[in-house]
Amino acid sequence: MAELSTTSDVPVATIKYYLREKLLPAGESETANQARYGSTHLDRLRLIRALIDVGGLSVVSARSVLRAIDSDASLPETFAVAQRSVSVPIASGDLDPADLDRIDELLVGWHVSPDNPGRLASARVLSAFRGVGQTDDRGWFARYAEAALLIATADLDEIESRPDRAAKAETVVVGTVLGDALISGLRRAAQEHITSQRFS
Amino acid sequence: MAELSTTSDVPVATIKYYLREKLLPAGESETANQARYGSTHLDRLRLIRALIDVGGLSVVSARSVLRAIDSDASLPETFAVAQRSVSVPIASGDLDPADLDRIDELLVGWHVSPDNPGRLASARVLSAFRGVGQTDDRGWFARYAEAALLIATADLDEIESRPDRAAKAETVVVGTVLGDALISGLRRAAQEHITSQRFS
DNA sequence: GCATACGGATAGTATAGCTATCCGATAGCG
DNA sequence: CGCTATCGGATAGCTATACTATCCGTATGC
Known part of the structure; x- marks a missing residue:
């Protein structure tokens, strides 16, 4: 464990914390007070730090996406888990339906389910823009939507280029x-x- | 203050907290125990909630961007403040120079200062990608950069459409x-x- | 005349993400 | 064989953030 700590540059106490929180699987115990951590543990630890430090995920969100990677869920399902874990949950009841309408108007021709976290988040942003007295932003939003489409296409291309389900899920x-x-x-x-x- | 609370749907205790934290200017005291809050206060309060709730800013970051709006700083300066307040600060010393090089390679022809928070953040993301064994992502990143350029152009167009400095700064x-x-x-x-x- | 509401000050709370200490077991060294 | 250092695991403590609740003296309005 000390070795895992030095090679990953994560404090031992923090590794123990991640073990407790079930982010990291336990090493295989060799004797009663020695455990063995291999390269899979190092990889997983690096992934955890990337998600938490760079991606800004909370520990609980990180756990749920890691579970999704390890499960045999389909790609769309994995996407849904990943999307929910990066989004603050929004109840559609809290939103002004008019804002949702305007977002849907922007997304005509897109196949998006009503409870897609991004759809709801976009409506909330729109509502905040209105609340701040920002108006006439339809053109602005439309250009964002265009850019989002470009990005999502790039994302999907990258995911499809991965060899197997495990690699695809991780890339998702x-x-x-x-x-x-x-x-x-x-x-x-x-x-x-x-x-x-x-x-x- | 109770009225401000009901119309803005922000608890009185929270308004007091924002006053304490100097996010919201004090109302003009009419008598020793009455203060008057006008529509500017309501607008400001809505802006604060948008920045904190929707934008995810911390209270201290919100304060610094509000100060930037109120100051008479130039637009590029206001941009710099806004960018710093949404980004986790990254010391360029913590980054692998190779990652910075690859980002700069991606951004050829762009005029970006070396300490731009976005440049550093992008390099950090690249390093995290490498750390989780994701490679061959140059094409992916390039398409992101293209999309970013579209978005930034839309942003600047929107800012320029605003009437005066104050409105422009707020839109920034x-x-x-x-x-x-x-x-x-x-x-x-x-x-x-x-x-x-x-x-x- | 007096309950109510006001604004301001101060203290308390909840959560998240670590971090430090304690503990018994064991490995290496002489 | 003894002794010290280190191991992993359990538990308690710490720090920061964003509120939230209570107290208090003043004043308003019926």
């Missing part, structure tokens, strides 16, 4: 969780680029 | 903070759409 989770961080990072870089282009 | 902040929530929401909807397209 990693892509969903880290993809959010990636797109916002690149967006900030692009914002600075365009800003400097227009302000000089 | 609101757009930066809520835009992240919007794009990830739309991405999830698009993922479901493309998935169902390909799996049926």
Whole structure:
């Protein structure tokens, strides 16, 4: 365990915490006070840190996506789990139906279920925009939707390129969780680029 | 204050907390135990809730972006504040220079300063991808960068459409903070759409 | 004249994510 | 064989955040 800690750069106490929280499977005990951790443990630990540190997942969310990877759920099911774990749950009753309508209007031709976390989250953002006095943002949102379609297509292409179900499932989770961080990072870089282009 | 609480649906105790934390300016005291809150206070309160609830900002981050809106800082400066407040700070020393190189390679032709939070965040995501054994993701990342450019262009167009500096600054902040929530929401909807397209 | 409501100050609460200490067992060393 | 250091596991403690609840003196309005 000490070795796992040094190679992964995660404190021993934290590893113990992840074991307790069932994020990490226990090593196989060799004697009563020695356990063996192999490369699978190291890989899993790195995945955990990526999800939590970079993706910003909570420990409970991380656990549920890890379970989804380990299960034999279908890809769409794994996607659903991954999506729910990165989204704050929103009850559709809390939303103004008019906001949902406007989102659906934006997404015409898309096949999206009514309780898709992204659909609800988008409606909530729209409502917040309205609350702040931001209006006439239809064009803005439409361009976001176009970009989202590009990204999702890239995501699915990447997932399909993976060899087997296990690898595909992991890419679904990693892509969903880290993809959010990636797109916002690149967006900030692009914002600075365009800003400097227009302000000089 | 009770009125402000009912119209905004924010508990009185929470409003007091925001006053204490200097997110909300104090109402003008009329007598020793009465204060007057106007529509500016209501607007500000709604903005605070949008930033915190929908945008996921911490109270301290919210305070710093509100200060940026109220200041007479230039738009690029306001952008920088907004970007820093939505990003977890990353020291460039913690990153593998090779990851930064690969991001810079992706961003050729872009005018981005070395300490742009998005550039650093993207490098960190790249490093996390590598750590979980995800490779050959150059094409994937490039498509993300393309989408980011589309989004940033839409952002800047929207900002420029605003009448004056104050409105522009508010759109910078609101757009930066809520835009992240919007794009990830739309991405999830698009993922479901493309998935169902390909799996049926 | 007095219950009620006000704003401000202060203290308390809940949760999350670690982190530190204690404990008995055992491995290595001489 | 003895002794110290280290192991894994269990438990308790810590820190930060975002509220939330109570108390208090003042003042309003019926």
